[in-house]
Amino acid sequence: xxxxxxxxxxxxxxxxxxxxxxxxxxxxxxxxxxxxxxxxxxxxxxxxxxxxxxxxxxxxxxxxxxxxxxxxxxxxxxxxxxxxxxxxxxxxxxxxxxxxxxxxxxxxxxxxxxxxxxxxxxxxxxxxxxxxxxxxxxxxxxxxxxxxxxxxxxxxxxxxxxxxxxxxxxxxxxxxxxxxxxxxxxxxxxxxxxxxxxxxxxxxxxxxxxxxxxxxxxxxxxxxxxxxxxxxxxxxxxxxxxxxxxxxxxxxxxxxxxxxxxxxxxxxxxxxxxxxxxxxxx
Numbered sequence: 001x002x003x004x005x006x007x008x009x010x011x012x013x014x015x016x017x018x019x020x021x022x023x024x025x026x027x028x029x030x031x032x033x034x035x036x037x038x039x040x041x042x043x044x045x046x047x048x049x050x051x052x053x054x055x056x057x058x059x060x061x062x063x064x065x066x067x068x069x070x071x072x073x074x075x076x077x078x079x080x081x082x083x084x085x086x087x088x089x090x091x092x093x094x095x096x097x098x099x100x101x102x103x104x105x106x107x108x109x110x111x112x113x114x115x116x117x118x119x120x121x122x123x124x125x126x127x128x129x130x131x132x133x134x135x136x137x138x139x140x141x142x143x144x145x146x147x148x149x150x151x152x153x154x155x156x157x158x159x160x161x162x163x164x165x166x167x168x169x170x171x172x173x174x175x176x177x178x179x180x181x182x183x184x185x186x187x188x189x190x191x192x193x194x195x196x197x198x199x200x201x202x203x204x205x206x207x208x209x210x211x212x213x214x215x216x217x218x219x220x221x222x223x224x225x226x227x228x229x230x231x232x233x234x235x236x237x238x239x240x241x242x243x244x245x246x247x248x249x250x251x252x253x254x255x256x257x258x259x260x261x262x263x264x265x266x267x268x269x270x271x272x273x274x275x276x277x278x279x280x281x282x
Contacts, residue, residue, distance in 0.1 A: 022052065023052060023053065023054050024052060024053050024054070024266060024269070025053070025054045025055065026053065026054075026055045026056075026251040026252060026253060026254075027055065027056050027057070027129075027130055027251075027252045027253060027254050027256075028055055028056065028057045028058075028059070028127070028129075028251065028252035029053060029055040029057070029058050029059070029249055029250070029251050029252075030059040030061055030137070030220055030222075030238075030240040030249060030250040030251070031046075031058075031059070031060060031061065031240055031243065031249045031250075032059075032060065032061035032062050032063060032064070032102065032139065032221075032222025032223070032240050032241075032242065033061075033062070033063040033102070033222045033223065033225055033241070033242035033243060033244060034046060034060075034063065034064050034065075034083070034242075034243045034244075035063055035065075035066040035069070035104065035242075035243070035244050036064060036065045036066065036076075036080045036083060036084070037065050037066045037067075037069055037070040037074075037075055037076055037080065038066045038069045038075060038244075039075060040244045041066075041080070041243060041244060042243050042244060042247055042263070043077070043079040043080055043083060043243075044079055045243070045247055045263045045267075046083055046243045046247075046263070047079055047082055047083050047086065048263065048266075048267050049247075049249070049263050049266055049267070050083065050086045050087070050090075051086065052266050052267060053266060054090075054095070055095060055251070056095065056096060057095070057096040057097075057098065057127075058087070058090060058095050058096070058097045058098070059098050059100065059127075059137060059220075060087070060097065060098065060099040060100065060119075061100050061102070061137065061138075061139055061220065061221065061222040061240060062100050062101055062102020062103070062104075062105065062138075062139030062140075062141070062222050062223065063102035063103065063104040063105060063139065063222065063223070063242075064099065064101075064102075064105055065104070065105045065108075066104045066105070067104055067105050067106070067107055068104050069104075087119070088117050088118070088119070091117060091118030091119050092117075092118055096120075097118060097119045097120070098119070098120045098122055098125065098137075099119050099120065099121050099122070100121075100122055100123065100124060100125070100137060100138060100139055101121065101123075101139065102139035102140075102141055102222065102223060103139070103141035103144075103223075108121060109123065123138070124136065124137060124138035125137050126216065127220065129252055129256040129258070130252065130253075130254060130255055130256035131255060131256030131257075132256070133217040133218060133236065133256065134216045134217050134218075135211075135216060135217060135218045135219060135220050135236065135238070136210065136211045136214060136216050136218070136219045136220070137219075137220045137221075138219070138220075138221055139221060139222055139223050140203070140207055140221035140222060140223035140224070140239075141223050143203060143206040143207055143210065144203060144223065144224075200224055200226055203223075203224055204228070204230075204232060204237050204239075205232060207219045207221055207237060208232035208233065208235040208237050209235075211235050211237075212233075212234075212235050216235075217235070217236055218235055218236030218237060218238065219235070219236070219237055219238065220238045220239075220240065220250060221238070221239055221240075222239060222240055222241070222242065223239075224239065225241065225242040225244065225245050225246065226239055226241065226246070227239055227240060227241030227242075227246050227248040227250075227260050228260075229250070229258060229259075229260055236258075238250055238258060240260075241260070243263075246262065247262050247263040247264070248260055248261065248262045248263075249261055249262075
């Protein structure tokens with residue numbers, strides 16, 4: 001994760017109705033790796049984030065619904081329904097919602113170039129920021145050697161990862177009871193294992209090379225559950241993270257600046273504003 005001081009200080013331009021709801025507005029939001037349909041999805045926190053933010057464009061950058069897990073065991077509670085309904089409502093009210101399928105929801109790739117309920121399904125596309133940067137947007141799984149060359153190994157890794165996430169839920173249950181903040185065991189292990197760190201670096205370099213070959217300024221992806229913004233030999237690499245471990249999103253401000261934010265950043269500010277309004281009301 002990036003240090004807290006690198007996350008966003010939010011803008012506050014709102015209509016009176018938005019001010020009442022304390023909605024934070026951005027030009028663009030990218031989220032990915034929600035893994036709806038799994039117990040590891042931080043669905044309640046994601047729903048809070050979606051309700052507390054608005055944007056002109058919302059990118060869903062793959063692995064939104066986890067088809068791999070749903071094939072093994074059906075899990076879908078009301079919060080997951082609420083998330084889908086919230087996204088559809090955003091599209092209906094004018095948000096440009098673009099869904100870029102990933103490997104876990106690869107079944108949706110048969111619908112690429114079609115639109116459903118105001119949601120555009122695309123394999124990849126180029127996003128132009130307000131300050132003119134041209135950025136390739138894609139999930140990133142086809143640059144993962146494990147996915148491309150040995151899908152059976154990817155399924156095995158996914159099963160082990162699910163076990164770690166279950167342990168993580170128990171661990172954070174006790175942290176919450178002790179008054180401690182959310183902490184990702186799986187992310188900690190991933191960043192401490194030498195081979196995992198090497199894999200992440202190679203993945204990031206491969207995505208940056210692809211953007212360079214296409215004459216673009218950068219790339220935005222998901223897939224590896226590691227939020228990041230960094231320059232790789234003149235190419236801007238951005239990963240919006242996930243809603244299993246890091247609870248993060250990538251946002252574009254009105255002037256084109258790109259930032260990483262977390263659920264905690266948004267919800268904490270939301271609660272502070274509500275408390276301030278309550279004080280002013282009295």
